[in-house]
Amino acid sequence: MILPRDSIRARLIGLAALLTGVALVAGYLAIAAILEDFITGRFDAETGAVADALIAGAGIDADGRLVAGPAPTDPRFQMPLSGWFWQLTQDGQVAAKSPSLFDNVLNPPEADFQGGPGLGPAGEPLRVARHVFTLPGSASVLAVTVTAPRAEIDAAMARLRRPLAISLAVLGLALAAASLLQVAAGLRSLDRLGRDLRRIRAGQAEALPLPAVAELRPVAAEINALLEQNRAVLARAREHVGNLAHSLKTPLAALDNALPPDHPGHALIARMDRQIGWHLRRARSSAAPRLLGQRTPAAPVIQDILLVLGGPIREAGLRVDICADADAGFAGERQDLEEMIGNLVENAVKWASSAIRITARVDGDQLHILIEDDGPGMSDEDHALALTRGARLDEAGPPGTGLGLAIVADLAALHGGALMLDRSALGGLCAGLRLPAAVAPTARRG
Amino acid sequence: MKCLIVEDDPTLSSQLAAAMRDGGFACDIAADGTQGEFLGTTETYDLAILDLGLPGLPGIEVLTRWREGGVTMPVLILTARGDWTDKVAGFRAGADDYAVKPFRLEEVVIRAQTLVRRAAGHAQAVIKAGPLRLDTQLGVITRNGLALKLTAFETRILAYLIHHQNRVVSRSELSDHLYDSAADRDFKSIEVVIGRLRRKIGEGLIETRRGEGYVLRTAA
Numbered sequence: 001m002i003l004p005r006d007s008i009r010a011r012l013i014g015l016a017a018l019l020t021g022v023a024l025v026a027g028y029l030a031i032a033a034i035l036e037d038f039i040t041g042r043f044d045a046e047t048g049a050v051a052d053a054l055i056a057g058a059g060i061d062a063d064g065r066l067v068a069g070p071a072p073t074d075p076r077f078q079m080p081l082s083g084w085f086w087q088l089t090q091d092g093q094v095a096a097k098s099p100s101l102f103d104n105v106l107n108p109p110e111a112d113f114q115g116g117p118g119l120g121p122a123g124e125p126l127r128v129a130r131h132v133f134t135l136p137g138s139a140s141v142l143a144v145t146v147t148a149p150r151a152e153i154d155a156a157m158a159r160l161r162r163p164l165a166i167s168l169a170v171l172g173l174a175l176a177a178a179s180l181l182q183v184a185a186g187l188r189s190l191d192r193l194g195r196d197l198r199r200i201r202a203g204q205a206e207a208l209p210l211p212a213v214a215e216l217r218p219v220a221a222e223i224n225a226l227l228e229q230n231r232a233v234l235a236r237a238r239e240h241v242g243n244l245a246h247s248l249k250t251p252l253a254a255l256d257n258a259l260p261p262d263h264p265g266h267a268l269i270a271r272m273d274r275q276i277g278w279h280l281r282r283a284r285s286s287a288a289p290r291l292l293g294q295r296t297p298a299a300p301v302i303q304d305i306l307l308v309l310g311g312p313i314r315e316a317g318l319r320v321d322i323c324a325d326a327d328a329g330f331a332g333e334r335q336d337l338e339e340m341i342g343n344l345v346e347n348a349v350k351w352a353s354s355a356i357r358i359t360a361r362v363d364g365d366q367l368h369i370l371i372e373d374d375g376p377g378m379s380d381e382d383h384a385l386a387l388t389r390g391a392r393l394d395e396a397g398p399p400g401t402g403l404g405l406a407i408v409a410d411l412a413a414l415h416g417g418a419l420m421l422d423r424s425a426l427g428g429l430c431a432g433l434r435l436p437a438a439v440a441p442t443a444r445r446g
Numbered sequence: 447m448k449c450l451i452v453e454d455d456p457t458l459s460s461q462l463a464a465a466m467r468d469g470g471f472a473c474d475i476a477a478d479g480t481q482g483e484f485l486g487t488t489e490t491y492d493l494a495i496l497d498l499g500l501p502g503l504p505g506i507e508v509l510t511r512w513r514e515g516g517v518t519m520p521v522l523i524l525t526a527r528g529d530w531t532d533k534v535a536g537f538r539a540g541a542d543d544y545a546v547k548p549f550r551l552e553e554v555v556i557r558a559q560t561l562v563r564r565a566a567g568h569a570q571a572v573i574k575a576g577p578l579r580l581d582t583q584l585g586v587i588t589r590n591g592l593a594l595k596l597t598a599f600e601t602r603i604l605a606y607l608i609h610h611q612n613r614v615v616s617r618s619e620l621s622d623h624l625y626d627s628a629a630d631r632d633f634k635s636i637e638v639v640i641g642r643l644r645r646k647i648g649e650g651l652i653e654t655r656r657g658e659g660y661v662l663r664t665a666a
Binding site for chain 2: 241242243245246248249250251252253254255256257258269273277280281304305307308310311334335338339341342343
């Protein structure tokens with residue numbers, strides 16, 4: 001899974017990885033330092049014990065010279081250049097030394113210290129213990145120096161570092177897994193919120209369910225309030241539009257009928273009527289596609305349109321075949337679907353000679369509605385003309401010449417769909433609507 | 447024929463009433479929804495023309511209440527918005543036809559006549575009654591192909607009888623459908639007009655049933 005850099009998940013995981021990494025490295029360094037102290041401490045205790053034994057065994061002979069007691073029995077002091085050395089000095093002169101030194105001498109610093117760095121005869125690093133002491137019966141400054149090879153300390157450390165690093169790496173992996181789980185669990189509610197929002201966009205839900213986590217509840221409540229407000233604003237706008245239409249068109253009707261039949265005012269009135277209609281429709285439906293959470297089943301709308309057109313259909317003796325999938329739904333408002341299907345079916349009723357066929361089916365995320373008739377149909381040029389006239393809908397044009405088709409094309413385009421005109425197998429016009437589909441409520445769970 | 451016009455614009459409603467009277471209807475006008483609902487439920491009409499955008503009670507509500515109250519007269523709705531939502535709502539509430547504003551008066555009259563004819567059970571525009579023919583759209587009555595010279599009131603009576611031929615039509619029913627509510631009802635003048643009609647269309651077609659009314663008899 002590749003996450004974008006600006007995602008919350010990437011940020012949380014990145015931050016967790018950085019902090020855990022820093023903590024683990026610091027922990028490793030601290031533990032390694034403690035272990036090193038412990039191990040060097042053990043070596044220092046060993047060299048210290050040898051030095052104490054040498055001091056205890058040392059004595060002054062009759063000539064006032066330093067005489068070493070019994071040499072340490074540890075065989076490492078016998079092995080040449082083993083790094084395990086001891087040396088007794090009297091006033092800076094070597095009085096006795098371990099066989100492992102051969103003919104070399106140690107040159108420790110003057111100071112007296114228990115555990116410190118030093119260099120061996122071959123320049124190898126050593127761990128040095130040195131004590132300056134005096135013995136009764138002698139005024140000389142006596143010193144004992146015992147060393148252990150630094151390499152042995154390092155080897156012991158190396159043996160410890162590996163398992164330490166592995167354990168910390170395992171701990172790091174466990175922490176990483178824990179933080180991934182934590183992030184996933186923490187963001188699950190956010191993911192669910194996103195899914196619920198997508199369902200609203202797809203027209204499967206009208207409002208967000210209240211999230212289980214307290215932090216997201218105000219967000220969901222705010223979104224729901226926005227959706228509700230959106231609907232209310234649109235409903236109010238619709239009402240205004242309806243009132244405006246009524247207050248303009250009623251006097252227009254009176255004016256039209258008051259003029260003598262051949263008065264040029266009739267053409268002006270018809271033009272005003274078209275302009276009012278165009279602008280009101282525009283104002284009404286341009287808001288609709290932005291309204292979320294809408295689902296309109298196609299079949300009941302088709303039934304309603306046929307109810308309105310029942311008179312003309314019966315009078316013309318037309319047969320109407322409907323083939324609508326039960327789950328065919330439009331992700332938009334009922335009014336807009338009614339307007340599109342209504343105009344197309346009305347057109348088909350006007351031209352059909354005996355039969356009309358209405359088909360509605362869902363294909364993926366698209367709803368296809370076909371309205372066909374067996375009338376005279378249109379030529380290919382007229383198909384194009386009828387659709388392009390949509391751009392000039394507010395201008396003058398003889399009524400009833402494909403204006404309805406242009407209205408439908410306009411509405412379909414507002415919803416991101418299209419109206420396509422073609423020849424029907426029935427012989428007449430086939431008007432095809434392609435619109436965004438809404439998934440049926442029963443298919444949601446799948 | 448008597449029709450109820452429910453329209454709040456006085457100019458338009460008087461234009462409609464004039465056109466409907468020319469088309470052979472007696473007309474009552476209601477200027478708001480409440481009055482329209484009252485008239486529709488209390489008076490007898492052959493047809494109602496109902497504007498959907500009414501002050502007081504919305505047109506859809508008026509229509510719904512009429513239908514719920516058992517009023518069966520054909521209703522033609524007038525819509526200003528002209529969108530399908532209005533039409534669907536109107537038809538669901540029980541409308542029979544619609545006209546979108548601005549409309550031509552003649553068109554509304556023809557639709558009104560068609561609705562009345564269909565409501566009386568006649569599918570064709572021309573209704574036959576024995577030797578008589580009523581062209582519902584032109585409002586012309588012919589006898590054996592020759593146009594009868596009738597006054598407007600005579601045409602109204604005869605058209606009503608032709609719509610309801612072979613059925614006894616009482617005088618009060620006849621007057622209900624001939625006069626608007628404001629007019630003085632006068633059974634005597636109906637009787638006089640029936641007498642004149644008998645002379646114009648030939649004896650034997652309109653029978654008087656004493657105490658019951660009149661019947662236009664065309665079937666054997």
